[in-house]
Amino acid sequence: MSKNKTKTRDFQRLSPAWNIVFNIIAAVVAFVCVFPFLFVLIISFTDENTLAKNGYQLIPEKWSVEAYRYIIETGESLMRAYSVTIFITVVGTIVSLIFITLYAYAISRKSFKYRHFFSFVALFTMLFNGGLVPTYIVVTQVLHLKDNIWALILPMTVNAFYIMIMRTFFSTMIPDAIIESGRIDGASELQTFVRLVLPLSLPGIATIALFNTLGYWNDWFNALLYIDKPGLVPLQAMLMRIESSMQFIMQNSTNASLNTGILQTMPQDTSRMAMVVLATGPIILAYPFFQRYFVQGLTVGAVKE
Amino acid sequence: MNMLGRFFRDIIKNKAMLLMVLPGTIWFFFFSYLPMAGTIISFKEYRYSRDGFLASILESKWVGLDNFKFLFSTNDAYIITRNTVLYNGAFIILGLIFSVGLAIILSEIINKRLSKSYQTAIFMPYFLSWVIVGYFVFSFLSLDKGLLNQILSYVGIDPINWYSESKYWPYILVMINMWKLIGYNSVIYLAAVIGIDKSLYEAAMIDGANKWRQIRHITIPMLIPLMTILTLLAVGRIFYADFGLFYQVPRDSGMLYSVTNVIDTYVYRGLKTSGEIGMSTAAGLYQSVVGFTLVILSNYIVRKFNKDNALF
Numbered sequence A: 001m002s003k004n005k006t007k008t009r010d011f012q013r014l015s016p017a018w019n020i021v022f023n024i025i026a027a028v029v030a031f032v033c034v035f036p037f038l039f040v041l042i043i044s045f046t047d048e049n050t051l052a053k054n055g056y057q058l059i060p061e062k063w064s065v066e067a068y069r070y071i072i073e074t075g076e077s078l079m080r081a082y083s084v085t086i087f088i089t090v091v092g093t094i095v096s097l098i099f100i101t102l103y104a105y106a107i108s109r110k111s112f113k114y115r116h117f118f119s120f121v122a123l124f125t126m127l128f129n130g131g132l133v134p135t136y137i138v139v140t141q142v143l144h145l146k147d148n149i150w151a152l153i154l155p156m157t158v159n160a161f162y163i164m165i166m167r168t169f170f171s172t173m174i175p176d177a178i179i180e181s182g183r184i185d186g187a188s189e190l191q192t193f194v195r196l197v198l199p200l201s202l203p204g205i206a207t208i209a210l211f212n213t214l215g216y217w218n219d220w221f222n223a224l225l226y227i228d229k230p231g232l233v234p235l236q237a238m239l240m241r242i243e244s245s246m247q248f249i250m251q252n253s254t255n256a257s258l259n260t261g262i263l264q265t266m267p268q269d270t271s272r273m274a275m276v277v278l279a280t281g282p283i284i285l286a287y288p289f290f291q292r293y294f295v296q297g298l299t300v301g302a303v304k305e
Numbered sequence B: 001m002n003m004l005g006r007f008f009r010d011i012i013k014n015k016a017m018l019l020m021v022l023p024g025t026i027w028f029f030f031f032s033y034l035p036m037a038g039t040i041i042s043f044k045e046y047r048y049s050r051d052g053f054l055a056s057i058l059e060s061k062w063v064g065l066d067n068f069k070f071l072f073s074t075n076d077a078y079i080i081t082r083n084t085v086l087y088n089g090a091f092i093i094l095g096l097i098f099s100v101g102l103a104i105i106l107s108e109i110i111n112k113r114l115s116k117s118y119q120t121a122i123f124m125p126y127f128l129s130w131v132i133v134g135y136f137v138f139s140f141l142s143l144d145k146g147l148l149n150q151i152l153s154y155v156g157i158d159p160i161n162w163y164s165e166s167k168y169w170p171y172i173l174v175m176i177n178m179w180k181l182i183g184y185n186s187v188i189y190l191a192a193v194i195g196i197d198k199s200l201y202e203a204a205m206i207d208g209a210n211k212w213r214q215i216r217h218i219t220i221p222m223l224i225p226l227m228t229i230l231t232l233l234a235v236g237r238i239f240y241a242d243f244g245l246f247y248q249v250p251r252d253s254g255m256l257y258s259v260t261n262v263i264d265t266y267v268y269r270g271l272k273t274s275g276e277i278g279m280s281t282a283a284g285l286y287q288s289v290v291g292f293t294l295v296i297l298s299n300y301i302v303r304k305f306n307k308d309n310a311l312f
Helices: A001-010 A014-046 A048-054 A066-073 A077-107 A113-129 A132-142 A161-174 A176-184 A188-200 A200-216 A221-226 A235-241 A247-251 A256-267 A270-302 B002-013 B015-043 B053-059 B067-073 B076-107 B112-127 B130-141 B147-154 B166-194 B198-208 B211-236 B243-248 B254-260 B263-272 B277-305
Strands: none
Touching: A014 A270, A014 B112, A014 B130, A014 B166, A048 A270, A066 A270, A077 A113, A077 A161, A077 A188, A077 A200, A077 A235, A077 B015, A113 A161, A113 B015, A113 B277, A132 A221, A132 A270, A132 B053, A132 B263, A132 B277, A161 A200, A176 A188, A188 A200, A188 B015, A200 A270, A221 A235, A235 A270, A235 B130, A270 B112, A270 B130, B002 B015, B015 B053, B015 B067, B015 B277, B053 B211, B067 B076, B067 B277, B076 B112, B076 B130, B076 B166, B076 B211, B076 B254, B076 B263, B076 B277, B112 B166, B130 B147, B130 B166, B130 B243, B166 B211, B166 B243, B166 B254, B198 B211, B243 B263, B263 B277
16 A cells, blocks of 8 residues: 555656756746846945946955945935835825726626626727827827826726726626625615625735736836926836936936036946846835735636636 | 616616726726827828817828828838737747746646745746846846856957847847746746646556656646637737837847837837827827737637637
């Protein structure tokens, strides 16, 4: 019997040699995936003069925290960019969740007479779109959102794909009996939704919220299109603007006399990389915790009504 | 009158639901349907009018298909279409092979905790923005400081000015895209591998099939429906390029346009750099129409395979 058991296990498992090979392959891929981040981290802690002499090195001759010190000292624009990003991420995610869940819930309800029509309204936008130029014209000339913080929020508020995910979630996870019980208790549709349906839908909502948060945090495209005012530039867009010159970081600074001096002494190369680290840090740190919900969301998305 | 009465009764009966879809519907109107109507400017010579959007459109002169004729008479249309389709084609094929392979490797690794750690690391690049990825790439490819040129000079090869040599970029872009997205796709496939009915493997074991045969005859065949669907959906989107990859990673370098210009970057530059509103709207409409056809077609094929997985 015991012999039989070990034999079964042999079949079930990879042979030790192949297990090592598979581990090596996966470890190499995993290393390649995180290595660039580690490299940029190292660069950000390199001494500026060493870097100018030797280039970006894996083990720099001389380490330094100068880059971070400069960023913190002259940090006004970094702080502002951070607050813009945090604002659009928080407000954007909340507004987005409200729009998406309400819409998705309504079209998931069989008692809603026009659900097919509104499903189509959403679905069709996944198939066809007007393209960048007409959208740009609508945002700037109809909604007049140029250089307005809402230009960073509204274009990403609704996404038909998320509506479809949520609709699937509502129609498969929420038993009709619950909604019925709400009606018997005399609750209005909205009350039923808020008090009975939403608490049961938290896993689905968490997934959509994560997708949204990530989308807003990482967005630079809308800033590229609609934002010229330095004070409204989010983190990712700021990184984009300092690619060629650190000048931008000074534009915000209130102390003009300070500017030229600082720019000359500023460790430009290393502080650029330090900014990359500071912009990526929150995501990398939070990521292991929300990874599970993300994976869950991907698999929810694969299931359809 | 009776019909109208019934219509109003229905509206009142459904008013709670209608209120719920209202915010989303307004959004769709402004951000989806109004721009769709706005594609009309691809048939016009767009002139901005102070009296607003409608006046701008109405007052612009009709030029028929001139914008399209002009677009397709240049070499640009060919180059951007070729780049978009070939890159996406490479992404689809290589992405499929590598992510399925990786998913199987991750699922077979005996130590599950190690496997989970690998997964976490491989999935990470997906969460970074293209701007950040652009910096990562720059730390390797920078002419005077980049790691790659240091290695090249170490082995006695002259440094390469990566950001102006277009011949390397097709490989670079494919590699970077794989690097960023392979984790995402392999996680989807991994979930499918884990979901395969264990009794199939038990039956195979009783028949004396070793691990390799199990992978070949159970795991891969069981993944084929998902592979088909994800591939077809990707084919449906083959006309849409990832703007960030083609704009941020090559740092918008003009010398590389021949291999980095795709439909999306072309439209963007037409709008923001050269100001050819009519022509870039035309390019956008061309993308949307072909894209629409491809989505419909691929969805039709998906439906033939498996109704549940079709988009609609």
